[in-house]
Amino acid sequence: MRNHRFVRFAKVGAVGFIVDISVFSLLVYWLGLPTMLARVLSFVVAATTTWLGNRVYTFKSSARHFAQWKRFFISACLSMLPNLLVFKGILLCLGENYVTHALAFVCGVGAGLIGNYLLSSRWVFK
Template sequence: MTDLPKGDLPEGKPKHVKAEVMSFALIGVAGLFVDMGALWVALNPLGLDKHSAGFFSYFVAATFTWWMNRQFTFTGASRRGAIRQWAKFLAANAVGGVVNLATYNLIVWLDAPAFAVTLLPWLPALWPYGAKGAGSLAGMGFNFVLSKMLVFGHKAPGA
């Protein structure tokens, strides 16, 4: 039996993991806006094609989310070796990144359906941004688990 008040669980238990998932998800939403902003920069001022722009914006957003998760989600992780940790984050999140980029590229490749463009003539201009959202959601689950276990040094409860 523990001396904690009822409902309070020690770190690593479901309540703590739920807080980490919520923080990770909120940072992911902020990362999605960074991703879309970087996508706009890549498509417009930089003039990259849609696929290269998607890769560029993913890299910018992944760097942003690493930094934010380092500061707010996985606060017990070491603050040393930031460059190494950043590289581990990018490598570990490559699985989610592949899912993210594959989803994005598939949706961009499929392009906006002709029947929808007839009803919504502005849809092609927004299509890459919707694809970014879909890709981010598809990769988030992979990224949380791999970040928690491999990058920020937390073990899964019961492990």
């Protein structure tokens, strides 16, 4: 059961990743926002998207919406720390361009994935 739930969590995360990188790209390449500001803003949008997907699809939760969203956002912020550290570290080492942004995104999201799942399954949607 837990393995199946992790697969659903990963599917929701894939949708969140698409939202995240799309919003980031819009903010950086079209609106000219600074990279790290755009990264944090895109993360907030993606975190809200994944909360809704995980609430409905992964964990099928019926808990109070706002209280659960607050727990999820705290969890997401804790998971965001390794994500942003890896993201920024790669950009500091390799510079900034389309390719390094994409590489930093993938590696950053991977760094935060396990912690996010554990916090979500054991605290947010318990």
